[in-house]
Amino acid sequence: MQYDCDVLIAGAGPVGLFLAAELGMRGLSVQLFDDKSGTSSHPAANANSARTMEHYRRLGISAEVRSLGLPGDHPTDVAYFTRLSQHELARLHQPGSADAPAKVRDMEFLWPTPELPHRCSQLYIEPALLKAAKRNPAAQVHYNAAVQGLEQDKESVTAAIAHADGRISSCRAKYLIGCDGPRSTVRGLLGLHYTGTAGEKREFMGGRMAAAYFDSPELHSILKDKRAWQYWTLNHQQRSLIIAVDGRSRYTINIQLREGAQPSSDDVERHLANAIGVSVPFDLISNTSWTAGFALVAEKMRQGRVFLAGDSAHLFTPTGGMGYNTGIEDAANLAWKLEALVKGHGHSELANSYEAERKPVAGRNTEFARQFADSIGYVRLPGALENDDAAGRAARQAVGAHLNFHAHKEFVIPGVQLGTRYEDSPLVSTEAGSPPPDTANLYLPSGRPGHRAPHVWLDDGSSLYDHFGQGFTLLRLGAGARRPAHELAGLQAHGHLVDRAVESDEARDLYAADYVLVRPDQHIAWRGNVLGEELGHALKKSLGHTQP
Missing domain, CATH: 3.40.30.120 (Glutaredoxin)
Incomplete structure (x- = not known):
């Protein structure tokens, strides 16, 4: 029987690219298709777990990944403010990437791993994974092309591929993996649905969120010694999360939209001013929206010769940074099993083990993420929070005490990252x-x-x-x-x-x-x-x- 490749992958996000690289390392031929024109241009996932970094170490790219993102001396703290130019409420101190290799032994009690977590945007991770995938000449990555149909029998899967120029081609593989995100075409073609919790409403991290990516060199100068990786702002006008992308001038801001509101580029200036406390010049790079309040797992993660991994298999509210990292673990679990199946030393029951092992983990991790979202999303703010008097100081001290507790709860999570x-x-x-x-x-x-x-x-x-x-x-x-x-x-x-x-x-x-x-x-x-x-x-x- 003629095959175009051993494994066809739908979706060239981090999970699909990592899987392509891992399969390539194992000597399998891979065809990967994605409807984007290239790697991501809007920052999304920003936290690489210790376990993900261990997998990158196994792939031989952990040192390269650790050099990406924030400058080596940039703090990776998580800090909480009323507004960035006003009152700091709490801060979790974390080492910069340059310090991580030296501190990994000092932190061994909490993090018994050769690889500490690393704070770096998907924006930079995807090109590194793409390069790793291309090391294998039998791995081909096709952008501007997406799986739009599939048929399978006992020996193969044949996918219909829609190209940006209007062509339709076909690709026959021994297995197909859907890594094509929360609106997964592959999951839809299989007739599978998510199960779990959707639509949870919170003051923050529950509902429609607006996410703007912007450039503002002046914000860096305002922050000075307040620099961090994540800046959470809580006040009665707005709650927001600002994330440093490059440690110099590029950031994202996430705010929760009011019921019925739509994201608008015209609102970004107001959102930034509310979060910072003063207006700063900025250039808007991109603007999008997403929905928080999900804890969902696909009813099945495998059907015949087709598997689901990453967001196509589970959808998180991103507290704890667990969606992308759970997807990398999916791919690491699946890759060696596909190798055994393709090369003939694995029994067919090996395919069943993927869902048996990974579906309970997806449920576990979505529940942890939901708990973290509750801990920050339901924080009640005292009326005097921003007052410059004794009542305001007492209010900030009380809120800060909870935020210090919460920061450790959400971001110091070796049990989540290493305990699968x-x-x-x-x-x-x-x-x-x-x-x-x-x-x-x-x-x-x-x-x-x-x-x-x-x-x-x-x-x-x-x-x-x-x-x-x-x-x-x-x-x-x-x-x-x-x-x-x-x-x-x-x-x-x-x-x-x-x-x-x-x-x-x-x-x-x-x-x-x-x-x-x-x-x-x-x-x-x-x-x-x-x-x-x-x-x-x-x-x-x-x-x-x-x-x-």
Whole structure:
């Protein structure tokens, strides 16, 4: 049977581009289509989670990504004001990108990872991912072209592609992935719908939002020592969120529209003046709108040979910055499974595991985002908030106390970012007992199957993650590190298994086993103290085969 590619991807946002790059790294041919003329021109996602940065590290682009966005010495603080030129209410201090590599060890108690979160707009991330995707000659990215129809059978998916010049072409692939956003054409063609909560109304982050991208060199001079990554303003006229895009003169401002109002370029000057407290000259680059108040997950994330990932599979209110990052995890989960299926060492049950693993995570993450949105969106403002008297000072102190609490709740979330687990997965050799609690603000590393493999710094200064293979990795830890691995003979054919001897007592204590099987997406498949048939069974189970 003739195929145009192994995998067809609809949508060249960050998730689609990352998936194309990941599949390319794994040697698969990819055709990616997007109706835009190129990478995004309006800033959207601005927060790269620690887990996303770990995946970028695995792809070999984390250092490049960390160099993008704000200048290295620019604070990445989250700050809250009545108005930017007036009263500061609260501030969460965070390191700039230049300090992150040095501080990652100092912050290990909270963030046990080789990669701290990074604040950088999708505006800069997409070109880096596009470049990574193009490293694979068998990956082709087509802009001004979109999937508009699809048919599938037991062996292939054929998509109709509409081009900007009016042409209609077809593309036949072994699998198709819909990464085409909240209004997903692919999801619609499958007849699938979102389920969950929509239309929640709050004072902020609940309802129609206007988002303007603008250039204002003078705003930088007004801020001076107040510089931050995010500037939240709360007053009785308006609540807004201003985000520094380049750390020099470019920003976005998000405000909530009143019921029935439409975004207008004419209103941006007024919105800025209300947020800043004074009028500043600016040039409007682009203006758009979006809707907050969603916590939605698609009723199915797979139908036949078609999968959904990113916003096509789940839709968030963006508090906590979780929508884009959950999508990157979708793609990382799916990529190695597609490789196994295309190359023939994965059983068809591997396809079912994607929804079994990722749909519960989508529900978990949308719920965390909803909680963060409630915490900021329902804040009540005292009448005296901006008064220059004792009542005003007391009001600001009270509101500031809550905002300090909220800032840690929403932005110091290692548990959300690193705590994804697949304990109920059909691919995992499940263990008895209780897992660590799944909390937002504290991450407890665990060697239990299904969990993200705990990170350890090794004596040579490298991360344990840097020693994982592209396929499955068998870690030999503690006493196991000094034993011969001849028992592995014959297993390498199943998923490109490599073994790594790690003589680290810390790693042995964290994983609580002599031997640990780590999947290509850095989640644990199995652990034990004996190398025998159990390992072979675990590896086959991880590839979707029925365990003997």
